Amino acid sequence: xxxxxxxxxxxxxxxxxxxxxxxxxxxxxxxxxxxxxxxxxxxxxxxxxxxxxxxxxxxxxxxxxxxxxxxxxxxxxxxxxxxxxxxxxxxxxxxxxxxxxxxxxxxxxxxxxxxxxxx
Amino acid sequence: xxxxxxxxxxxxxxxxxxxxxxxxxxxxxxxxxxxxxxxxxxxxxxxxxxxxxxxxxxxxxxxxxxxxxxxxxxxxxxxxxxxxxxxxxxxxxxxxxxxxxxxxxxxxxxxx
Numbered sequence: 001x002x003x004x005x006x007x008x009x010x011x012x013x014x015x016x017x018x019x020x021x022x023x024x025x026x027x028x029x030x031x032x033x034x035x036x037x038x039x040x041x042x043x044x045x046x047x048x049x050x051x052x053x054x055x056x057x058x059x060x061x062x063x064x065x066x067x068x069x070x071x072x073x074x075x076x077x078x079x080x081x082x083x084x085x086x087x088x089x090x091x092x093x094x095x096x097x098x099x100x101x102x103x104x105x106x107x108x109x110x111x112x113x114x115x116x117x118x119x
Numbered sequence: 120x121x122x123x124x125x126x127x128x129x130x131x132x133x134x135x136x137x138x139x140x141x142x143x144x145x146x147x148x149x150x151x152x153x154x155x156x157x158x159x160x161x162x163x164x165x166x167x168x169x170x171x172x173x174x175x176x177x178x179x180x181x182x183x184x185x186x187x188x189x190x191x192x193x194x195x196x197x198x199x200x201x202x203x204x205x206x207x208x209x210x211x212x213x214x215x216x217x218x219x220x221x222x223x224x225x226x227x228x229x230x231x
Contacts, residue, residue, distance in 0.1 A: 058219065103152045
């Protein structure tokens with residue numbers, strides 16, 4: 001059974017860079033698309049972006065200038081960096097596995113990690 | 120600002136049928152991209168409920184069904200149960216947003 005686990009600092013200062021890692025267990029990270037999705041408290045889900053194991057990426061246009069995703073197949077991990085954060089970036093961040101590219105669905109999710117942006 | 124619109128809330132008595140709509144546009148649902156549905160219980164990650172417009176993953180009760188027509192999709196819950204009280208989200212792909220996946224605004228289902 002594939003499992004995903006997010007890790008990273010729970011508190012980030014304004015203007016700094018948020019960095020999270022998702023570790024995949026129970027299966028290989030190769031040949032799949034992997035995404036980051038976030039959810040501010042009491043609000044809906046926002047898709048941040050996806051990365052394929054080749055390293056190709058697609059980002060939400062509203063976040064594109066601040067987002068970088070990377071993948072490390074040797075560690076079965078992929079990562080998210082979000083720069084110049086503000087309080088509006090405070091949210092639970094989920095990593096998830098996509099079934100494909102377009103028209104894909106998310107069968108596997110991490111439990112989510114809360115990241116608070118505050119000084 | 121989601122490109123998929125859902126009603127904020129729906130409610131029903133136990134045993135009743137409720138439906139949740141998901142309205143998109145010609146660049147997502149109307150373009151033929153599939154719609155998927157998720158159930159999110161408080162404090163937990165979303166769980167896949169319906170994929171490919173109308174398919175249920177193993178373990179999802181057949182009380183849940185999905186459909187799609189034109190630029191909209193719907194999730195129906197028949198025989199509503201107390202455990203169905205949760206938030207529900209639709210999701211699709213939008214070709215006008217640099218290949219982005221998009222989520223609906225979310226619907227809170229309340230069992231009266």
